[in-house]
Amino acid sequence: MVHMKKRSEGALGIALLLPIITIMVILVYYPIIKTFSYSMQKMKLTAPQDTGFVGWANYRSVLTSDSFWYSFQNTMFLLAVVVVLTTVFGVCVALMLNVDTKLSGVLMAAAVLPWALPPVVNGIIWRFIFHPGYGFMNKLLIVFGVTDKPIEWMSSRFLLLFVVALVVAWRSIPFSAIVCLSGLRAIPQELYEAAKIDGAGRWTVFRYITAPLVRPFVGIGITAASISAVNIFDEIVALSGYSDLGKNLLIESYLTTFSFLDFGKGSALTYIIMLISAVLGFFYLRSLGKEVEY
Amino acid sequence: MKKRLLSILLCAALTGILVAGCGAKKNDDTNKEDKTTETKEITVMVPDWAVPSDDMLADFTEDTGIEVVMNVVGWDDIRDKVAIAASGGAAAADVIEVDWSWVGEMNSAGWLEEIEMSDEDKADMPTLETFTIDGKVLAVPYANDYRIAYYNKEHFKAAGIEKAPETWDEVYDALKKIKEAGIVEYPYTMPMNADESATTSMMWMAFSRSGQVFNEDGTLNEEAVVDALEFEKKLVDEGYTDPAIKTASGMDCYRKITAGEASFMVGPTKFVGLSNNKEECSVVGQIEAILLPGKEGTSDKTMPLPEAVGVTKFSKNKEAAKEFVKWYTSADTQKDLFKANSSIPTRNEVLAELIEDGTIENAGAMLDEAKLIKSPFPQGIPAYYSEMSNAIYNNINKMVLGEVSAQEAFDAMNKKVTELTSE
Amino acid sequence: MNTKRGKLLYTVVVIVFLIFTVGPFVWAFFVSITPEFEMFKNTMNMFPTEPTWTNYVTLFTDSARQSKILFQGMANSLKAVGLTLLIGIPVALMSAYSLSRFQFRGKRVIKNAILITMVIPVFATVIPLYRIFVAYELLDKMFWLSLVYASSFLPMSIWLMSNYFTTIPVEIEEAARVDGCGRIRTFFAIILPVAYPVVISSALIMFLSAWNQFQIPLILASSFQTKPVSIVTSEFMVKDSIQYGITAAAGLIAIVPPAAAALIFRKYLVSGMTRGSTK
Numbered sequence: 001m002v003h004m005k006k007r008s009e010g011a012l013g014i015a016l017l018l019p020i021i022t023i024m025v026i027l028v029y030y031p032i033i034k035t036f037s038y039s040m041q042k043m044k045l046t047a048p049q050d051t052g053f054v055g056w057a058n059y060r061s062v063l064t065s066d067s068f069w070y071s072f073q074n075t076m077f078l079l080a081v082v083v084v085l086t087t088v089f090g091v092c093v094a095l096m097l098n099v100d101t102k103l104s105g106v107l108m109a110a111a112v113l114p115w116a117l118p119p120v121v122n123g124i125i126w127r128f129i130f131h132p133g134y135g136f137m138n139k140l141l142i143v144f145g146v147t148d149k150p151i152e153w154m155s156s157r158f159l160l161l162f163v164v165a166l167v168v169a170w171r172s173i174p175f176s177a178i179v180c181l182s183g184l185r186a187i188p189q190e191l192y193e194a195a196k197i198d199g200a201g202r203w204t205v206f207r208y209i210t211a212p213l214v215r216p217f218v219g220i221g222i223t224a225a226s227i228s229a230v231n232i233f234d235e236i237v238a239l240s241g242y243s244d245l246g247k248n249l250l251i252e253s254y255l256t257t258f259s260f261l262d263f264g265k266g267s268a269l270t271y272i273i274m275l276i277s278a279v280l281g282f283f284y285l286r287s288l289g290k291e292v293e294y
Numbered sequence: 295m296k297k298r299l300l301s302i303l304l305c306a307a308l309t310g311i312l313v314a315g316c317g318a319k320k321n322d323d324t325n326k327e328d329k330t331t332e333t334k335e336i337t338v339m340v341p342d343w344a345v346p347s348d349d350m351l352a353d354f355t356e357d358t359g360i361e362v363v364m365n366v367v368g369w370d371d372i373r374d375k376v377a378i379a380a381s382g383g384a385a386a387a388d389v390i391e392v393d394w395s396w397v398g399e400m401n402s403a404g405w406l407e408e409i410e411m412s413d414e415d416k417a418d419m420p421t422l423e424t425f426t427i428d429g430k431v432l433a434v435p436y437a438n439d440y441r442i443a444y445y446n447k448e449h450f451k452a453a454g455i456e457k458a459p460e461t462w463d464e465v466y467d468a469l470k471k472i473k474e475a476g477i478v479e480y481p482y483t484m485p486m487n488a489d490e491s492a493t494t495s496m497m498w499m500a501f502s503r504s505g506q507v508f509n510e511d512g513t514l515n516e517e518a519v520v521d522a523l524e525f526e527k528k529l530v531d532e533g534y535t536d537p538a539i540k541t542a543s544g545m546d547c548y549r550k551i552t553a554g555e556a557s558f559m560v561g562p563t564k565f566v567g568l569s570n571n572k573e574e575c576s577v578v579g580q581i582e583a584i585l586l587p588g589k590e591g592t593s594d595k596t597m598p599l600p601e602a603v604g605v606t607k608f609s610k611n612k613e614a615a616k617e618f619v620k621w622y623t624s625a626d627t628q629k630d631l632f633k634a635n636s637s638i639p640t641r642n643e644v645l646a647e648l649i650e651d652g653t654i655e656n657a658g659a660m661l662d663e664a665k666l667i668k669s670p671f672p673q674g675i676p677a678y679y680s681e682m683s684n685a686i687y688n689n690i691n692k693m694v695l696g697e698v699s700a701q702e703a704f705d706a707m708n709k710k711v712t713e714l715t716s717e
Numbered sequence: 718m719n720t721k722r723g724k725l726l727y728t729v730v731v732i733v734f735l736i737f738t739v740g741p742f743v744w745a746f747f748v749s750i751t752p753e754f755e756m757f758k759n760t761m762n763m764f765p766t767e768p769t770w771t772n773y774v775t776l777f778t779d780s781a782r783q784s785k786i787l788f789q790g791m792a793n794s795l796k797a798v799g800l801t802l803l804i805g806i807p808v809a810l811m812s813a814y815s816l817s818r819f820q821f822r823g824k825r826v827i828k829n830a831i832l833i834t835m836v837i838p839v840f841a842t843v844i845p846l847y848r849i850f851v852a853y854e855l856l857d858k859m860f861w862l863s864l865v866y867a868s869s870f871l872p873m874s875i876w877l878m879s880n881y882f883t884t885i886p887v888e889i890e891e892a893a894r895v896d897g898c899g900r901i902r903t904f905f906a907i908i909l910p911v912a913y914p915v916v917i918s919s920a921l922i923m924f925l926s927a928w929n930q931f932q933i934p935l936i937l938a939s940s941f942q943t944k945p946v947s948i949v950t951s952e953f954m955v956k957d958s959i960q961y962g963i964t965a966a967a968g969l970i971a972i973v974p975p976a977a978a979a980l981i982f983r984k985y986l987v988s989g990m991t992r993g994s995t996k
Contacts, residue, residue, distance in 0.1 A: 342952050342953070382851055549754070549757055553755070555759055574752075575754050
């Protein structure tokens with residue numbers, strides 16, 4: 001009897017999952033398998049007769065090109081800067097939103113705004129702010145006497161990448177802050193009260209209660225930020241176009257696929273990006289799966 | 295209580311969405327019905343600036359019985375969509391935008407249908423040459439664009455120069471005088487950022503100074519290109535250009551002339567209209583369009599950058615699509631299109647008419663220049679154009695940023711171009 | 718935080734925060750009222766010397782083409798968001814309920830297989846997706862576009878919801894079951910009324926993310942009747958140049974619906990994510 005019940009239970013459980021499984025298989029898993037098969041083929045659209053299976057040749061040609069490694073470095077630099085900025089400011093914003101004042105409602109809404117901005121408009125705004133001539137940032141810096149000539153933001157590799165990272169961080173902070181804030185709110189008040197009774201100072205409370213309990217949430221924020229850092233596209237195009245200087249792996253993949261019309265090599269590049277994201281995703285899953293004991 | 299209220303609100307919201315959703319579906323259904331009752335319907339995928347007015351389309355439908363569905367897509371994105379669709383053997387649309395720079399690859403990929411044109415049409419449309427490969431016309435240009443020079447008469451006068459410059463040496467002298475006289479700080483402007491416009495700029499520079507850009511076999515002509523690069527670098531290094539244009543988008547730097555901050559440039563034909571428009575230009579009446587300068591006297595050729603419409607190979611309504619193309623590029627439609635979108639006619643006859651009757655104001659050398667249009671590509675636009683352009687603009691940008699010399703920039707782009715031509 | 722120093726610190730942080738978050742929007746507003754020729758002028762003026770309202774006038778003039786496409790784009794986006802929620806929320810609820818309450822073999826694998834898809838970049842799926850859409854004639858159909866949206870946001874919602882469900886004590890459910898309620902009825906009678914914050918917060922996250930989708934609709938929806946506002950704003954161009962002013966103006970109008978949604982439901986954004994803290 002018990003056994004029977006369990007089996008029918010399991011069947012209902014699976015039945016409830018059927019819609020999501022169908023959606024995922026058709027719209028996600030089938031396409032990525034298909035893309036993998038493209039990546040194993042010679043598929044340059046301007047040479048429609050010359051196609052066929054080439055095994056790992058596309059991957060080899062990608063991995064041995066200087067251009068790939070240059071873009072790879074840029075991707076890694078962006079990853080590091082975006083993650084640091086998003087995490088630091090995400091936590092700060094979360095701490096600020098956690099203070100209950102009359103303003104908090106409005107602040108909360110303001111914090112979410114960057115999330116909803118269409119990417120193109122986002123790009124245009126920042127292009128104006130960091131315009132190499134008399135953009136907003138240059139005007140500010142000149143007014144405050146930091147510089148007397150406009151700074152050419154896009155003319156050196158790491159300055160450009162830093163500006164890109166700043167813009168991406170601006171867009172990813174809302175999510176990170178909200179996840180972090182959820183973590184803060186989830187800490188039971190009793191813990192703080194108990195700590196107070198024990199005579200713990202503010203720092204001790206932060207060190208032994210707040211920090212460890214919020215850490216998994218920060219972990220989620222970090223991984224989400226890293227995934228979006230690996231997938232930066234619109235911001236780079238808005239700020240420096242498809243120039244060699246600031247290109248990351250995604251730009252490289254876009255150029256190969258859509259500009260040079262090499263679908264085979266482009267798919268191989270996309271797959272490499274996906275593998276990098278998947279490694280980050282592994283940590284994501286780990287932090288998602290972690291249970292917090294209060 | 296509050297919670298219950300919220301649940302109700304939530305339910306109401308969900309129902310609202312449900313209704314909206316059903317509404318949306320209903321719309322889809324009605325669309326479908328339309329499709330089945332109409333026998334001839336074609337889709338046309340062009341950028342915003344190429345869309346004919348509703349009245350024009352209605353007239354076309356009345357005359358031919360062909361319904362036209364406009365798919366307005368961002369210019370860059372059209373290429374992506376056509377490529378993705380074609381890779382699956384499908385047509386993104388029956389009629390598509392074909393930029394001059396795409397025609398080579400689209401031809402090699404076999405995406406375009408040949409279009410029949412009469413000899414008179416061919417003679418009246420100099421830019422048609424750009425879209426002709428191996429004697430086959432693959433797309434018909436609807437919007438003309440070629441490089442023409444602009445100078446600010448007031449700036450030149452203030453520096454004591456009365457005559458419009460005819461050679462690049464005269465341009466250089468004028469720039470020097472204007473800068474020294476302190477009339478403007480950066481009298482020259484030209485795209486040098488790492489994007490497509492830097493490639494075409496180098497090309498017209500070489501074309502106007504040396505009469506060629508490429509050798510017969512499609513490789514870069516070293517003498518012409520190095521000369522152009524050296525001249526560009528000189529203008530930058532000696533401070534005649536705003537440092538900002540090295541990294542601002544190519545299009546932003548053309549605005550320097552309409553903002554009254556630059557005194558001379560070579561740029562798109564569209565600036566004839568823009569420099570006469572109070573909303574776009576702060577120095578209306580000061581800018582004049584003149585012939586491209588050359589080495590000795592004005593250049594006897596200029597480079598075309600037209601846009602065309604073509605019929606896709608995968609289209610299921612090729613005949614109707616061709617009829618649309620014919621109508622869309624006819625003399626009458628070109629007149630209407632100028633009124634609707636100020637796109638410049640590709641038929642010289644129409645262009646002359648519009649200039650003569652004063653529809654196009656302040657035309658300057660526009661018509662004379664149009665007669666000098668010549669394609670710099672000896673064998674048509676190559677299939678590897680975008681890859682070549684990518685190598686060219688990145689090296690130009692490196693050069694103006696001071697990382698490499700003109701010769702080094704040339705060597706790097708030449709290596710890539712030679713590799714591409716031999717493939 | 719009751720100390721004077723705390724208050725001062727808080728004020729400073731709030732001001733800095735507002736400058737950085739709202740500042741770019743204010744700047745976008747200035748761009749939207751700057752005439753094109755003044756756009757990149759080499760001047761130290763912070764504000765346009767001759768502000769112009771033409772961009773807004775155009776966008777709010779019914780007969781103007783730009784106005785038509787902008788508001789059709791907004792309507793399209795709203796429809797797509799509506800359909801996405803309609804598909805996404807029930808599917809997410811079912812999946813999350815199953816993953817948090819049922820025991821069966823392969824559950825862990827399925828859960829991970831769903832969650833890991835969050836890392837897949839759009840470019841990895843878009844070409845095959847387009848081919849599927851062509852083969853079954855699904856292009857420019859709102860429902861199918863929304864289904865693709867849903868597929869990319871579902872993992873996050875499922876994760877949020879299943880976490881939330883695990884915090885609801887099983888005992889309540891068991892009590893209901895003893896009373897003779899079936900699993901499904903228990904779900905509607907017991908779980909759903911308690912779990913509404915997470916439903917709202919998931920819906921809000923879907924709303925915000927669906928609103929600024931760009932790559933997917935770019936490939937899958939190009940007709941006037943389906944093209945969302947995020948694409949529309951990118952198409953205010955004339956040959957050779959972006960019309961910055963009108964793009965900025967359109968962009969500012971386009972964020973009104975998501976901003977309003979965020980403002981109204983902001984409370985649930987956090988409480989929905991917080992497991993069980995609103996018990």
